[in-house]
Amino acid sequence: MTPGQDTTGEGEQIVFGTDLPLEACHDIMHALPDEWVEPERWLMASKWFDYRFMHPVHATYLFTDAYRRVYRQMYASTFDRAKADYVKGIKAEDPFDLAKRNTDRAGLWKARQMADGLCMPYDLYIGIAMHWSLRKCRKEYLPRPTHLYNFDLLTAVSDTWNDRQSGILYVAKDERFKNERYQASPIQDAHHEWLLAQVSKRSNIVHALKGLIYDEQVLPEEKARARWGDVVMSRIDDVR
Structure with a gap:
């Protein structure tokens, strides 16, 4: 999927949630804690360029889709390639179904904000964060969204992102x-x-x-x- 766009190509399906009406997005934002929403005022000017046209709720749906894809890729390369196609990373299809309790909702929102603060494409942020998290802790499972934004990890992600820029010229695709x-x-x-x-x-x-x-x-x-x-x-x- 091209970062920041709703589809993976002409004729392909829209990423779940990115076509949600803006009125519904506003309703979701109003239902979230104030401390979650406050950073969005300045993140709109710092996030990766493809996402600057997007409502924060739409952007979080896009981040969720990226997390699922990167999770499967990391599972295949780290644990079991045969089972990778069957793992979901996040069980709930809709992290913003407010009628249901969802332990990943806060993590997805806050991890997405950290990616936005670093001006990083979501799949890149998640992949680098997972890599460093696994390297540091040597866990037998992949990190959950709530594990993707502690201070030490963010420092490693930021340094890696800066290093990557010297070798790859990142360009918005919208x-x-x-x-x-x-x-x-x-x-x-x-x-x-x-x-x-x-x-x-x-x-x-x-x-x-x-x-x-x-x-x-x-x-x-x-x-x-x-x-x-x-x-x-x-x-x-x-x-x-």
Whole structure:
């Protein structure tokens, strides 16, 4: 599944819960403890870019789906590949069925917030957090959502995330980040600043700019030119 989008591809099913009407999402938010909801005010500006268009409830459903998928992958690689397709990670289909008690609800919400605070795609956050949790505790079971956000773990996840960025250029996938859809929205501009900062970490700036401007078409040429000048931009033609 592409982070931040409701479907895994054209014609495929929508991730459960991400099509919930906004009115129902608001009702769920009002039913949650105030201390859960308060951080959402600033997390909207820090979360991974694909999720900044989403209601926090929709985002948590997306996080739940990512947790289930990563859980199966980790189960296969760590314990039993044959049984991996049959494990669920989270038993309840709907973590926001407020009529039922759900011990994973708080963990999913708070772990998702931690991923948002680090500006990380959900599947990446969960995978790294599970890896470090298993490495530290050597448990015979995979960590539950409530185990994915203690302070020591967050430090390890943050450090790993920063290291990953030096080798992989992470780009938002939502179509609203394409150059042809640019409308100077704060979210789009923030994504451009992220990309420009990521390019600065590369040894081959020209190659990275060429990919973002012309191949993926997610960075306007004029913004790159304003940052690096005509000399660097002229070199892009040599690699096109």
